[in-house]
Amino acid sequence: MYIKNSKDFKAGLLFIIFGTGAAFSARLYSIGTTAKMGPGYFPFLLGLILTILGILITLKSLSREKEIKKKIPLRIRPMISVLSSIVLFGLLLYPLGMVLSSFILVVISSMGSDEFNMKIALLNALFLILGILIIFVYFLQFQIPILPSFLRGRI
Amino acid sequence: MGMDLLSNLALGFQTIISPQNLLYCFLGALIGTLIGVLPGIGPVQTIAILLPTTFALPPVSGLIMLAGIYYGAQYGGSTTSILVNVPGEASSVVTCLDGYQMALQGRAGAALTVSALGSFVAGCFATFLIALLAVPLSELAFRFGPAEYFSLMVFGLVGSIVFASGSPLKAIGMILLGLLLGMVGTDVTSGVQRFSFGIPELADGLGFVPLAMGLFGISEIVKSLERREKREIIKSRLSGFWLKKKDIKEVTPAVARGTFIGSFLGILPGGGAILSSFISYMVEKKVSRNPESFGKGNICGVASPESANNAGAQTSFIPLLTLGIPSNVIMAMMAGAMMIHGIQPGPRVISSNPDLFWGVIASMWVGNFMLVILNLPLIGIWVKLLSVPYRILYPAILLFCCIGIYSINNNVFDIWLTALLGFLGYLFVKLECEPAPLILGFVLGPLMEENLRRGMLISRGDPSIFFTRPLSLAFLIMAFILLIVIAVPAIRKKREEAFREEA
Structure with a gap:
C-alpha cells in the first residue's frame, strides 16, 4: 500500500484525531437517552461520524501503485x-x-x-x-x- | 400587503437617513472598498478583520456598517479583477475573464462603469425582493417546529459543500469539525462545560472573531507570503468611463438576466454571489449571438455576472434574516456579528427589531448608491492602493487584527487563540480543506443541537419525527438530492473544472 494523495491522507488523520478526541471527551459528559439527550449526546455522535469519515478519507487516499511525486519544499x-x-x-x-x-x-x-x-x-x-x-x-x-x-x- | 411594504420600507429609510447611520453606511462602503481593493484580501477577510470595529456601535449602526463593508469589499474585488486580473474572491473570478481583457484593450473605464451600474441596478431589485419576501417567509418560519429547523439546517450545511473546492468528503469533515467547535463552552440546556479544558475564557464558547480571523485572515497572510506573485497593473491612463449608446443597448438585457439569476440563486443555501456569477456567465454565453467573443473582452461578460453576484449577495440575506439560517460564509459572519450584538438572527428579528431589520435593508440600497458615487471618481486612488507592497500591508493587517481582537473582551487570551486558529487554518490550506463549511457548521452547531434535542423530546426519542412532518421531509429530500448531485461523477468533473479555472 502506498499513499496516493498525501493531502487527503493527512486530512483524514486530522479528522480521525479530532473525531476520536471529541467522542472520547464527550463520554465524560452525560450521554442521556434519545428522548432526553444529555450534553454528551450530540458531540459524541458528531465525533463518531467524523472519525468514520476520517477513516474513509484516509483509506481512499491509499493505492496499490506507487506514485512519484516531487516534493514541495515546506517554507516555515x-x-x-x-x-x-x-x-x-x-x-x-x-x-x-x-x-x-x-x-x-x-x-x-x-x-x-x-x-x-x-x-x-x-x-x-x-x-x-x-x-x-x-x-x-x-x-x-x-x-x-x-x-x-x-x-x-x-x- | 402593499401598504405594509411601503410603510415598512419607510421605516427602513427613516432609520438609515439618520446622520449617524448614513455616516456608518458610508464609512462601511468606503473602508470595505479600500480593504477589498488591497491585493489578496477579499470580502470574507475584510469582514473578519473589521468585525471588532463595529462592536462598539449600537446594533443598527454596526450591522449597517458591516453590510456596507460587505458590498464595498465585493466592489473592490471586481475592481482588482478588471484592473489586475486578480479576483478578490471566488465570485469575481468570472469578471476577470472579460473584464481584464477589456482593460487590456483600453476599455477599463467602461468595464468599471458597467460593473458599478449593473451592481447598482441588481442591488435595487434584490433589495426590493428582500422587502417583498421577508414578511411572508418569516411568517412561514414561525410555523417551523424543531424538526423543520433541524432538517433545514441539514439542507443548508449540505449546500455549503457544493461550493467548497476540493473533495466533498473533506468538506463534510469540515462541517462536522465546525459543529464540534460550536459545542465548546457551556451547554445551554444542562449548564455543563464542554471541551473548555478548565479554561475560563472558553466558558462562553470559542470566540467567533478569533475563529474567523484565524481561519481566513492569518492563514491567508501566511499563504500569500509563501508564494511570490507578480502583479501587472494596467499602466495606461484610465479614461472613457461613459458608456456608448451601443454598449448600453447591448448591456441592458444582460444586466436584467444577471439580476434575475442572481436574485433567485442567492436565496438557495450554498448559493449567493459565487454560484450566481458562474451561472449567469454561462447563460450569457449561451444566449449571445457571438459566443466566441466571450473571454476576449465582451462587455456582457462583465455586466451579467457583476449584476448577478451583487443580486445574489443581497438576496442571500433572505434566509438569514427570515429563517435565521446563513446560506454562505459571509452570511455566517453576519450571523456571528448579530449574535455578538445580542440579536438572534431569525424570524423574530422583524417583529422585535423592526427598525434594525428594515434599516439594514434600506441601507443596502443606500449603500449601493453610495458605492456608485464613491467608486467612479475615486478609481484613481483605488488603483494607487493596488501598488502598495505586500510587505508593508500584511504587518498592518496583523496589527489591526490583534488590537481588534483584544478590544472585544479586553483579553489577551483571544489573541493567542487567534494565533492557534491561524495555525489550524494554515494546516487546512496545506491539506486543501476549505474553511468555509467549518464556519457555517460553527454558527449552526448550537442551534442544530438544540433543535435536535427538542425534536427528540417531543417525539419521545423517535427519530421518525424528522421524516413524517412534510416540510422537514422536504428539506431532507432536497439535502439528499444535493448530495447525490455532488457525488455523481459527471457533475463532479464539471465542478472541479470550474474550480480549476478559478485557480
Missing part, C-alpha cells in the same frame, strides 16, 4: 514569523504596553517576507503606531494599555 519562515509575532504581542501587551508590543509585532512579522528590509519595517511600525493611536485610541477610544506597566499612571 513566513508561518513562524507571523504566528510568533501574534503570540508575542499577546504576551507583551500588558507588561510593555501597546506602543512597544506593536513595534515588535510589526518588525517580527515583517521578517516573514522575502523582501524584508529593516529600515522599511521600522518606518512602517512607526507610521502604524501613530495611526493606531489616532484611530483606535483617540477616535474609537479603545481601552488598551498604551505605555509599559512601570510607566503607567506616572505620566
Whole structure:
C-alpha cells in the first residue's frame, strides 16, 4: 500500500484525531437517552461520524501503485514569523504596553517576507503606531494599555 | 400587503437617513472598498478583520456598517479583477475573464462603469425582493417546529459543500469539525462545560472573531507570503468611463438576466454571489449571438455576472434574516456579528427589531448608491492602493487584527487563540480543506443541537419525527438530492473544472 494523495491522507488523520478526541471527551459528559439527550449526546455522535469519515478519507487516499511525486519544499519562515509575532504581542501587551508590543509585532512579522528590509519595517511600525493611536485610541477610544506597566499612571 | 411594504420600507429609510447611520453606511462602503481593493484580501477577510470595529456601535449602526463593508469589499474585488486580473474572491473570478481583457484593450473605464451600474441596478431589485419576501417567509418560519429547523439546517450545511473546492468528503469533515467547535463552552440546556479544558475564557464558547480571523485572515497572510506573485497593473491612463449608446443597448438585457439569476440563486443555501456569477456567465454565453467573443473582452461578460453576484449577495440575506439560517460564509459572519450584538438572527428579528431589520435593508440600497458615487471618481486612488507592497500591508493587517481582537473582551487570551486558529487554518490550506463549511457548521452547531434535542423530546426519542412532518421531509429530500448531485461523477468533473479555472 502506498499513499496516493498525501493531502487527503493527512486530512483524514486530522479528522480521525479530532473525531476520536471529541467522542472520547464527550463520554465524560452525560450521554442521556434519545428522548432526553444529555450534553454528551450530540458531540459524541458528531465525533463518531467524523472519525468514520476520517477513516474513509484516509483509506481512499491509499493505492496499490506507487506514485512519484516531487516534493514541495515546506517554507516555515513566513508561518513562524507571523504566528510568533501574534503570540508575542499577546504576551507583551500588558507588561510593555501597546506602543512597544506593536513595534515588535510589526518588525517580527515583517521578517516573514522575502523582501524584508529593516529600515522599511521600522518606518512602517512607526507610521502604524501613530495611526493606531489616532484611530483606535483617540477616535474609537479603545481601552488598551498604551505605555509599559512601570510607566503607567506616572505620566 | 402593499401598504405594509411601503410603510415598512419607510421605516427602513427613516432609520438609515439618520446622520449617524448614513455616516456608518458610508464609512462601511468606503473602508470595505479600500480593504477589498488591497491585493489578496477579499470580502470574507475584510469582514473578519473589521468585525471588532463595529462592536462598539449600537446594533443598527454596526450591522449597517458591516453590510456596507460587505458590498464595498465585493466592489473592490471586481475592481482588482478588471484592473489586475486578480479576483478578490471566488465570485469575481468570472469578471476577470472579460473584464481584464477589456482593460487590456483600453476599455477599463467602461468595464468599471458597467460593473458599478449593473451592481447598482441588481442591488435595487434584490433589495426590493428582500422587502417583498421577508414578511411572508418569516411568517412561514414561525410555523417551523424543531424538526423543520433541524432538517433545514441539514439542507443548508449540505449546500455549503457544493461550493467548497476540493473533495466533498473533506468538506463534510469540515462541517462536522465546525459543529464540534460550536459545542465548546457551556451547554445551554444542562449548564455543563464542554471541551473548555478548565479554561475560563472558553466558558462562553470559542470566540467567533478569533475563529474567523484565524481561519481566513492569518492563514491567508501566511499563504500569500509563501508564494511570490507578480502583479501587472494596467499602466495606461484610465479614461472613457461613459458608456456608448451601443454598449448600453447591448448591456441592458444582460444586466436584467444577471439580476434575475442572481436574485433567485442567492436565496438557495450554498448559493449567493459565487454560484450566481458562474451561472449567469454561462447563460450569457449561451444566449449571445457571438459566443466566441466571450473571454476576449465582451462587455456582457462583465455586466451579467457583476449584476448577478451583487443580486445574489443581497438576496442571500433572505434566509438569514427570515429563517435565521446563513446560506454562505459571509452570511455566517453576519450571523456571528448579530449574535455578538445580542440579536438572534431569525424570524423574530422583524417583529422585535423592526427598525434594525428594515434599516439594514434600506441601507443596502443606500449603500449601493453610495458605492456608485464613491467608486467612479475615486478609481484613481483605488488603483494607487493596488501598488502598495505586500510587505508593508500584511504587518498592518496583523496589527489591526490583534488590537481588534483584544478590544472585544479586553483579553489577551483571544489573541493567542487567534494565533492557534491561524495555525489550524494554515494546516487546512496545506491539506486543501476549505474553511468555509467549518464556519457555517460553527454558527449552526448550537442551534442544530438544540433543535435536535427538542425534536427528540417531543417525539419521545423517535427519530421518525424528522421524516413524517412534510416540510422537514422536504428539506431532507432536497439535502439528499444535493448530495447525490455532488457525488455523481459527471457533475463532479464539471465542478472541479470550474474550480480549476478559478485557480
